Amino acid sequence: NALLAEYRLLLGYLGRWLLLGAAVAVLAGTASAGFLVALDWVTSWREAHQWVIALLPVGGLLVGLLYYYLGQSVEAGNNLLLEAIHRPQAPVPLRMVPLVLLGTLLTHLFGGSAGREGTAVQMGGALADQLTHRLRLRPRDRPVLLIAGISAGFASVFGTPLAGAVFGLEVFFLGRLRYDTILPAFLAAAGADLVTRAWGVGHTHYPLLAAPALSISNLLLVAAAGIAFGLTGRLFAATTHAVGAFYKNRIAWPPLRPVVGGVVVALLVWALGTTDYIGLGVPTIVAALQGPVLPYAFALKLTLTALTLGAGFKGGEVTPLFFVGATLGNVLGLVVPLPLPLLAGMGFVAVFAGAANTPLACTLMAMELFGHECGVYAGLACVVSYLFSGHQGIYGAQVVGEPKHRRWLRQQGKRLREL
Amino acid sequence: NALLAEYRLLLGYLGRWLLLGAAVAVLAGTASAGFLVALDWVTSWREAHQWVIALLPVGGLLVGLLYYYLGQSVEAGNNLLLEAIHRPQAPVPLRMVPLVLLGTLLTHLFGGSAGREGTAVQMGGALADQLTHRLRLRPRDRPVLLIAGISAGFASVFGTPLAGAVFGLEVFFLGRLRYDTILPAFLAAAGADLVTRAWGVGHTHYPLLAAPALSISNLLLVAAAGIAFGLTGRLFAATTHAVGAFYKNRIAWPPLRPVVGGVVVALLVWALGTTDYIGLGVPTIVAALQGPVLPYAFALKLTLTALTLGAGFKGGEVTPLFFVGATLGNVLGLVVPLPLPLLAGMGFVAVFAGAANTPLACTLMAMELFGHECGVYAGLACVVSYLFSGHQGIYGAQVVGEPKHRRWLRQQGKRLREL
Known part of the structure; x- marks a missing residue:
């Protein structure tokens, strides 16, 4: 009868996405694992041989030539997936x-300031997309696989399956979440995280x-901090x-851009006299969650990352956003009477929520x-930040x-870059 | 300039909803606090004077007359808000x-099996809706206030601000979430929870x-359990x-229905010889999260709740759903090699996710x-349960x-009851 037919259908759907989700998970999780190991190695090597930063323009040339001669079709990166x-x-x-x-490993090896989620998401998405024609799936499965790949890449590179799953559902729209792909996204995200850990990568x-406990004054403080996070994300x-x-506009030949960008960033690093603000910056993020850091750390990281990524180096924006947010939250601790680690943690997620428009x-x-204890603080900060980053x-x-x-109702249906 | 105008607008919006959210929070949070205290008192009194359960038909008559003569306009309850x-x-x-x-207090006093979220949500929603015309707000603010009221009621009655906020955004659509009311919902939910706690109500x-750690076999077990949770929610x-x-269909005069229902439920309680399956059932829920409980506890609670609420008693469905889910997860522990408390916790949220279609x-x-440790288990269970409860x-x-x-694409835009 009808009920039986319905559940045969649903079981088939679940079974199908358990298999496809597993395929996406193995591909994306393995790619993330290899990437994380290589990134670790590259970062340690750079820190042990800091003279290599002087060669950042050379690294830029390599990345530039790579994408100019081989990568014009994939230059758009995350946006291509969306x-x-x-x-x-x-x-x-x-x-x-x-x-x-x-491109990402070269960027990190020579001392650019960049992240890793873009890389993981692009690897996950592109690998998942291969399944559509290799397995001769229907065209309507393609967006679902892409979403699953994005969820899987994000989940596995940060070790956060739930955030990864919802990120994949939330990221291609500002202000909408796709429920009809919720199962594939969750399965791929949980699976990919599992695969990365199974490779022994932590x-x-x-x-x-x-x-x-939340109080009225704390709620208002969180709202105020959320405004700062949203403005900074924007x-x-x-x-x-x-x-x-x-x-x-200024440099016509694309491969030259990261060369010039490399000179600028390398000079800034030399002037600053520290490598704290290049690469992923994980040590500083962890430090910001524990005690006071330099008050203008967030501005330095924001500048160096914009100069790196804007010039054409590769990587992601998210870990730098974590850095900017955590250090901004940290400096807000100078004036906002909330625990400093809590403020840093709120900033960590909320600047990213504003910049990527993914509050959930x-x-x-x-x-x-x-x-879970910080949940309501983080949630309020993310939502306010989401509002205050505007349609950017x-x-x-x-x-x-x-x-x-x-x-801004008339902007509905438009891409952010068209606004 | 334009940017300044934009932020003046956003600040105005934030300020406006901080105020309106506070108003909703005070109303809904206070109502929830009073309700929780009264519910506690009523439950203790019933447990100390169990003979009162024999009068459940009288309680039914009271509830029936109350709604027949005074409450026909609000009989639809939660659905009226949606x-x-x-x-x-x-x-x-x-x-x-x-x-x-x-109605809810009478139901619980005389020993019906019911919950409390319906009550809190209806109080929060109805109180919030009053603000629209008392404060002469624009009609377009009305749905936003209703959502804020629902979020506030849910958050404050369970002490879960994030779940409350997202519940308000998620509940009126199956498979859609409204982002344009995300700030009011979060502010009202966090505020109402704060207000309830400020009244000293825990x-x-x-x-x-x-x-x-998630493994492949565990992931499959969670999916299997999720199917059971979804079917049970349905x-x-x-x-x-x-x-x-x-x-x-059988009883034309509405006030007579809960009288008959009261007889049925009271007889069942007498036959069972225990009050474990009426009221909220919180002690059994807590027990199910700690050690084995009766294997058919979930079926008893499901039956008694359906007989209570279906007959016209008042209350909510959610705490009974928690009970059914937690005890079902508990009994699944007999065959599923996962920690019993974890299974009970997954069931707690996932049966509800399936029955209310609110997985996030x-x-x-x-x-x-x-x-947070159970997050990915609970998330997967909720998503699978959501899928397997169907369009019900x-x-x-x-x-x-x-x-x-x-x-089921053709069912888009239809109400569940029309399917």
Whole structure:
């Protein structure tokens, strides 16, 4: 009868996505594991041989030539994946995987300031997209696989399956979440995280954050901090885009851009006399969750990352956003009477929530990384930050699903970069 | 300039909803606090004077007469609120508040099996709706206030601000979440929880649940358990609706229905010889999170709750769903090699996720109540349960936003009760 037919269908659907999710998980989780190991190695080597930073322009040339001669079809990176979800066209070229991997490792080896989620997400998405034609799946499965790949890449590179799953569902729209792909996203994310751990690759351990009971004054303080986080998330996105536009307008030959960018960043690092603000910056993030750090650390990281990524180096924006947020939260501790680690943890997720327009993924991430006690603080900070970053963000191909304020109702359906 | 105007607008929006959210929070949080205290008192009194259960038919008559003569306009309860969000018409009558409060207390006093979220949500929603015309707000603010009221009621009655906020955003659609009201929902939920606690009213403390690292076999076990949770959630909704339809068809005069229902439930309690399966059942829920309970406890609770609510008694479905889920997870521990408390915790949130079609709120709830370690287990269980409960649920006025499977694409935009 009808009920039986319904459950045969649902069981088939579950079984199908257990298998496809497993395939995506193995691909994305393994790619993330290899990437994390290589990134670790590259970072240690750079820190042990800091003279290599003087060669950052050479690294820039390598990345530039790589993408100019082999990678023009995948240059758009994360945005290419978002476009493919919104308007499926040709498959995402598989070369995205080695190119973004190599480009990111070169960027980190020579001392650029960048992240890793872009790399993991692009590897996950591009690998997952291969399954569509290799397994002769229907075209309508393609966006689902892409979402699963993005969820899997994000989940496995940070060790946060729930945040990864919801990130994949949340990222291609501003103000909308796709429920019809919720099962594939969760299965792929949980599976990929499992695969990465099964390879023996661990993640940064952050301290669990204690939080006082919410009070009226604390709620207002969180809202105020959320405004600062949202403005900073927007500033990050705007600066990176502006640097990119500047290089594009001034330097006609693309491979030259990261060369010049490399000179600028290397000189800044030399002037600063520290490598704290390049690479991923994980030690500083951890420090910011524990005690006071330099008050303008967030501005340095924001600047160096915009100069690195805007010039055409590769990597992601998210770990730098964590850095900017954690150190900004930390410095807010000078004036905001909330526990400093809590403020840093709120900033960690909320600047990212504002810059990527993914408040729910970031709320889940806070609980996965810092424990459940900080949940309501992180959630409020993410939501306020989401509101105050406006219709801007690091992903230009993100489409406005529901405007943040009804004043911008006419922007519905447009890409962020068109606004 | 434009940027300044934008931020003046956003600051105004934030300030406005801080104030309105505070108003909703004070109303809903205070109502929840009073309700929780009264419920506690009523439950203790009943347990100390169990002969009162013999008078359950009298209690039924009182509830029936109350709603027949004074409450026909608010009989639809939660569904009335959902309808008002979808198609705003006349304001929700304020009498909903005293009626649902009194009806619920009578139900619990005389030994019906029911919950409390319906009561808190209806009080929060109806009180919030009053603000629209008392403060002469624009009609377009009305759905936002209703959502904020629902979020506030849910958050404050369970002490789970994040789950409450997302529940309010998630509940009126199956498969869609409204981002444009995310700030009001979060502010009202966090505020209402704060207000309830400020009244000195606490919540049940559940144990933090330890969880093993996810493995392939565990992932498959979670998926299998999720199927059981989803089917049970559906069974719960279907049974409650069926009992309701049965009484409606057989007994023409509405106040007589809970009288007959009271006889049935009282006889069952007498036959069972225990009060473990009436009222909220919190002690059994807590026990199920710690060690083995009766294997058919979940079936007893499901039956008694359907017989109570279907006959016209008042209260909510959610705490009984927690009970059914926790005891079902507990009995699954007989065959599923996962830690028994973890299974019970997964069931606690996942049966509810399936019956209410709110997987994200339930995932957050798991972490808020049981700590972050069980997060990925609870999340997977909720998502699978959500899929396997089909297009059914406890809220008939819920509208299909995105179908759970593309086979049911034509049901998009319809209410669950119309399917």
